[in-house]
Amino acid sequence: MGQIHILKGDITTAKVDAIVNAANSRMLGGGGVDGAIHRAAGPKLLAECQKVAQVNCVRCPTGEARITTAGNLHANYVIHTVGPIYNVDKAPREHLKNAYENSFKLALEHDCKSIAFPAISCGVYMYPHQEACEIALSIALEYVNRLDIYFYLFDEPLFDVYEKTYQQLVGQ
Numbered sequence: 001m002g003q004i005h006i007l008k009g010d011i012t013t014a015k016v017d018a019i020v021n022a023a024n025s026r027m028l029g030g031g032g033v034d035g036a037i038h039r040a041a042g043p044k045l046l047a048e049c050q051k052v053a054q055v056n057c058v059r060c061p062t063g064e065a066r067i068t069t070a071g072n073l074h075a076n077y078v079i080h081t082v083g084p085i086y087n088v089d090k091a092p093r094e095h096l097k098n099a100y101e102n103s104f105k106l107a108l109e110h111d112c113k114s115i116a117f118p119a120i121s122c123g124v125y126m127y128p129h130q131e132a133c134e135i136a137l138s139i140a141l142e143y144v145n146r147l148d149i150y151f152y153l154f155d156e157p158l159f160d161v162y163e164k165t166y167q168q169l170v171g172q
């Protein structure tokens, strides 16, 4: 039985089996948390991403996830998932759910016992924070019996949203 941990801070410091990256569909690094993960992991991570077959032919579709090793991060794997761009995506809710679920599935397929998530789509992809948080936490509650789950929130307001929503969901 795992636990859900809600933390304020930088996901690149996480010591877990898998760190989830809010990637873009090209999976070749970018801004925000994606850039931070690639900077902390070093060039090995980009090389690993380039090796993922899908990168060379098809982009990673929204809601799907890909796994690589983790370069210099304190993790075995990075799971790269593509969240929806809120104002462009036709089914943002479903795609955000898929991004979380596919990340959990990949982690379990690789025997991970712990996983760290950023707030997928809550930055430049502009997903409304409350709804994104409800999706993230309700899916986490479905998987918490199988692994430890860490949410790293980079700023205070989003951290507060996660803490309050978690308390509401678990009825505290």
Ligand code: ADP
Binding pocket: 009, 010, 011, 012, 022, 023, 031, 032, 033, 034, 036, 037, 083, 118, 119, 120, 121, 122, 123, 124, 125, 126, 152, 153, 154, 155, 158
């Ligand atoms: P997206 O394109 O999916 O919206 P962003 O990287 O723009 O992804 O933002 C996702 C969330 O990650 C935002 O809440 C942002 O503040 C946060 N973030 C940025 N850098 C880090 C970091 N080093 N660790 C954890 N969260 C981060």
